[in-house]
Amino acid sequence: MANHEQRADALYRGGKVFTGTSEAPVEAAVAVSAGRILAVAEESELRPLVGPATEVVDLDGGLLAPGFQDAHVHPVVAGVQMARCDLSGERSIDGYLAAVADYAAAHPDAAWIRGGGWSMDVFPDGIPTRAMLDTVVPDRPVLLTNRDGHGAWVNSRALDMAGVDRHTPDPADGRIEREPDGTPVGTLQEGAMDLVGALVPVATPQEARAGLLAAQRHLFSLGITAWQDAMIGVFPGNPDNYSVYVDAARDGSLQARVVGALWWDRDRGTEQIPDLVARRRYGQVGRFNATTVKIMQDGIAENFTASLLAPYLDSCGCATANSGLSFVDPAVLREAVARLDALGFQLHFHALGDRAVREVLEALELALAANGANDNRHHLAHLQLVHPDDLKRFAAVGAAANIQALWAAHEPQMDELTIPFLGAERAALQYPFGDLARAGARLVAGSDWSVSSPNPLWGMHVAVNRTVPLEAPNASADSEPSRPFYPEQALTLAQAFTAYTAGSAWVNHLDHETGTVEPGKYADLVVLDRDPFAGPTEEIGDTKVVMTLLEGRPVHIAES
Secondary structure, eight states: OOOTTSOOSEEEESSEEOOSSSSSOEEOEEEEETTEEEEEEOHHHHGGGOOTTOEEEEOTTOEEEEOEEEEEEOHHHHHHHHTSEEOTTOOSHHHHHHHHHHHHHHOTTOSSEEEEEEOGGGSGGGOOOHHHHHTTOSSSOEEEEETTSSEEEEOHHHHHHHTOOTTOOOOTTEEEEEOTTSOEEEEEEEGGGHHHHTTSOOOOHHHHHHHHHHHHHHHHHTTEEEEEEEEESOBTTBOOHHHHHHHHHHHTOOOSEEEEEEEOOTTSOGGGHHHHHHHHHHOEETTEEEEEEEEEOOOOTTTTOSOOSSOOBOTTSOBOSOOOOOSSOHHHHHHHHHHHHHTTOEEEEEEOSHHHHHHHHHHHHHHHHHHOOOSOOOEEEEOSBOOGGGTTHHHHHTOEEEEOGGGSSOOHHHHHHTHHHHOHHHHTTBSOHHHHHHTTOOEEEOOOTTSSOOOHHHHHHHHHHSSOOTTSTTOOTTOOTTSOSSGGGOOOHHHHHHIIIIIHHHHTTOTTTSSSOOTTSBOOEEEESSOTTTSOGGGGGGOOEEEEEETTEEEEEOOO
16 A cells, blocks of 8 residues: 655656566556655555655656566676677678778777677688788777687787787687687687787776766666676676676766676686685675676687587598586586685676586586585576576576576577587577576576677567567578577576566576565656557567666656
């Protein structure tokens, strides 16, 4: 019942409300006071809360919902890339090279040409060459990371400066793509990126802060009010984003609620744990809480570094000798997980291949046996391949399945660079969202931006339809919207909506204050231009954000 003794600061009426406490939106109005939800009820019941100073907002048939939360995202990196040579808007080799040439011409004093956002499927065999870049920038070093951050495209000047040639060995955690005589082609995979990346000038603290704030504005425009940054640490070309967040939280410019996942250095062992404890202690400021540790257990399938139980296939369909990489030795992983869990850290894993998923689940089982149940709320992200035998283990260890739904669709990188090298039987196990839900796993959702779009409504569209919205960057002229990607793994819209709201609020330890529209919770809300539950599922991705609210205050209002 509404408290009629208290007046509302705002009343939202004239639409439906997805409260998150039921599977379908309800006909209701929402009253907000002092940054919190005061009441959710029929408009007639809330009318006594309306006073002279109350703002009455007409939803115009739209939907009011909890603010979205991204459980796996890289805003500082994405924001900095937006200000550099950003290739994410192009979809051809000529387009990429023109963008690089334009950027170089516009920045004649830049010692390095830095940026990223290219897609592997644009290039033959997924491998861009140094010769391509040499045609547009022959005199300055160039390093451009691909859209997933697991590879870099470099020119000859960059390789020469780093001393990388046909005699340079591959690092243990990466690969130099080579010509037949061993000469580097110009693509560096995984840890091999550091061979050149170590020379790249680091963005200034001012550039990193500007990147964070630009990213925050963009995420607000998509209805996102909280997130988990999945990579807090120092990386080639970027300063320590820990300090960027702490400073922004301290001065109040960080408005969103953010959990920081402290990077586990895979070149070190458990001796780094005291450092992580110290960073956690000093990394809880304002709306930023560095209370998680991120462990990257494997790579990605497209460059054959995702860790698999059985080998990759070659172009002829025969088994190779390569089953991918486990970046952290399983024995070290088990010890680290048990110790970090005992210290109260949440653990956030990059686990894309089925062997990596199994290694992580086994480590969590041992930690549970050693330490007992707790409220750390561990989660495994990406989950491209999960062996059917492992589906029920998520619920058994209390770990969430952190899905990047936009990837679960037919698009060139999937159809040309992944499925042929997994084989039909194994490819059919990809992104098993439906099976995970049926096995009792808690679903949470993230984007991995700048790897892919952070638009939650596009992610929901794919989760439900298993096809890419035609507006999405990973769509192409060859996309086939009528051909769903293993549709038996589709989610309902309610399941997808919940993953992006209450699910991610749970994994961020924000569920007591956010994630649903209920009296007493923060008024972290999003207003949509329509009720996507009411229309065809094929139109979910057309839904737009009208307004985003943090504690009842608009942080984004769409231009009319």
